[in-house]
Each structure stands twice: as structure tokens, then as C-alpha cells.
Amino acid sequence: MRTENNPWKSSETGEAFSHCVRCRMPLVELGAPWLVNKDFHRGECVLEYAICQGCRDEVTESLSESSKQEVRRFLETEIDWEARIAGFMSSRDPLDRLRTCVACSTPAAEADGYAISALFDEGGRIVTGPLPLLLCRCCIDRLLEHLSDESQEVWRQFLGDCFDGPPPADGKAGFGFF
Ligand SMILES: [Zn+2]
Ligand SMILES: [Zn+2]
Structure with missing residues (x-):
């Protein structure tokens, strides 16, 4: 990855994310976990944000039932969690998880694009569980x-509401925070 030692800082400012992209509240004052998502295309960060648990829940709630099921199915069937967990146990560095796609194992360096996602607790410490992870563009x-x-519309709406200017690429950036 082209990013500095801490990929969870903003690529734009070099600082840790301080506010939720949706409710604009300071993350450390929320007393709730938050998620950091960053989207890369050919090594460049094209979309990045932190979103608090409450906002994340509200947005994912508005996804259609079939889409929620589809996301669950994808996560359950396309990711070899046993192998992932074994890999995590043998490495203490969460950054190792960002070397390859969680689903297809393509090295990040060989992917056209990818998204990374991490969960932080209310004190700003990274939570290692199913996250952090990297998912390639494919x-x-x-x-x-x-x-x-309608679920894709929820996502476009989120991008439109929370970011200035036209949504990145074709509005398909990011895999959201499912
Ligand atoms: Zn929020
Ligand atoms: Zn992949």
C-alpha cells in the first residue's frame, strides 16, 4: 500500500479521523464505536471517512431485506473465516490483514482497487475481530x-449527503459498511 504506517489516518490530512462523516459529531465524544473506510484506486485513496455506530446502523437499516441477506450470504460463503482466523493468530500485526483480499486472496498490490475497513472502540483503539479487512474491487x-x-440508491444517497462534489467514479466506490 502506498499509505504511511498508519493506513487508518486520513490520506488527505495525515491526521486521525475526528468526526463522523454523517452526523458530524466528534468521534471521541460519542461514547460509541466507529468505523473507518477507505477506498483506493490504483494506489490512490479516492474516498475515505469515519462513520459512527449510530449512523452506520441507521443507514444499513434502510437497506432492503434482500440486500441484507445477500451481504450476509456473501460474507459467510465467500470468505474462508477459519483460514482468516488462523492467519490472524499467527500474526499480531493487524496491517498484515491488508496485504490480500479477504475473499479471493488477491494481493492488494495487484488489485486495480480495493477498500479497507476497520472498527475502533469508543476510545479510539482498533478492534480486531472480523475487521480490519481489505476487499478488492472485483x-x-x-x-x-x-x-x-433501492439499496444501491441508499448508498448513492449516503455519498451524496456526506460528500461534496460528484460521487467518486460511478457511484460504486466503497463497499459501504455492511
Ligand atoms: Zn454519526
Ligand atoms: Zn477479492
Whole structure:
């Protein structure tokens, strides 16, 4: 990855994320966990944000039931969690998880694009569980193509509401925070 030692800082400012992208509240004052998502295309960060647990829940709640099921199915069947957990145990460095795609194992350096995601607790410490993870562009697209139009609209709406200017690329950036 082209990013500095701490990929969870903002690529734009070099600082840790301080506010939720949606409710704009200071993360450390929320008393709740938050998620950091960053999207890369050819090594450049094209989208990045932190979102608090409450906002994340509200947005994912508005996804259609079929899409929620599809996301669950994808996560359960496309990711070899046993192998992942074994890998995590043998490495104490959460950054090792960002070397390859969680689903297809393509090295990040060989992927056209990818998204990374990490969960932080209310004190700003990284939580190691299913996250952090990296998902390559191909796998993101495979996941998104199964989502209903209305769920894709939820995502576009989120991008439109929370970011200035036109949504990145074709509005398909990111795999959201499912
Ligand atoms: Zn929020
Ligand atoms: Zn992949």
C-alpha cells in the first residue's frame, strides 16, 4: 500500500479521523464505536471517512431485506473465516490483514482497487475481530451486483449527503459498511 504506517489516518490530512462523516459529531465524544473506510484506486485513496455506530446502523437499516441477506450470504460463503482466523493468530500485526483480499486472496498490490475497513472502540483503539479487512474491487463489484436497486440508491444517497462534489467514479466506490 502506498499509505504511511498508519493506513487508518486520513490520506488527505495525515491526521486521525475526528468526526463522523454523517452526523458530524466528534468521534471521541460519542461514547460509541466507529468505523473507518477507505477506498483506493490504483494506489490512490479516492474516498475515505469515519462513520459512527449510530449512523452506520441507521443507514444499513434502510437497506432492503434482500440486500441484507445477500451481504450476509456473501460474507459467510465467500470468505474462508477459519483460514482468516488462523492467519490472524499467527500474526499480531493487524496491517498484515491488508496485504490480500479477504475473499479471493488477491494481493492488494495487484488489485486495480480495493477498500479497507476497520472498527475502533469508543476510545479510539482498533478492534480486531472480523475487521480490519481489505476487499478488492472485483469482489466489491461481485457483492454490489447482487444488491437491489433501492439499496444501491441508499448508498448513492449516503455519498451524496456526506460528500461534496460528484460521487467518486460511478457511484460504486466503497463497499459501504455492511
Ligand atoms: Zn454519526
Ligand atoms: Zn477479492
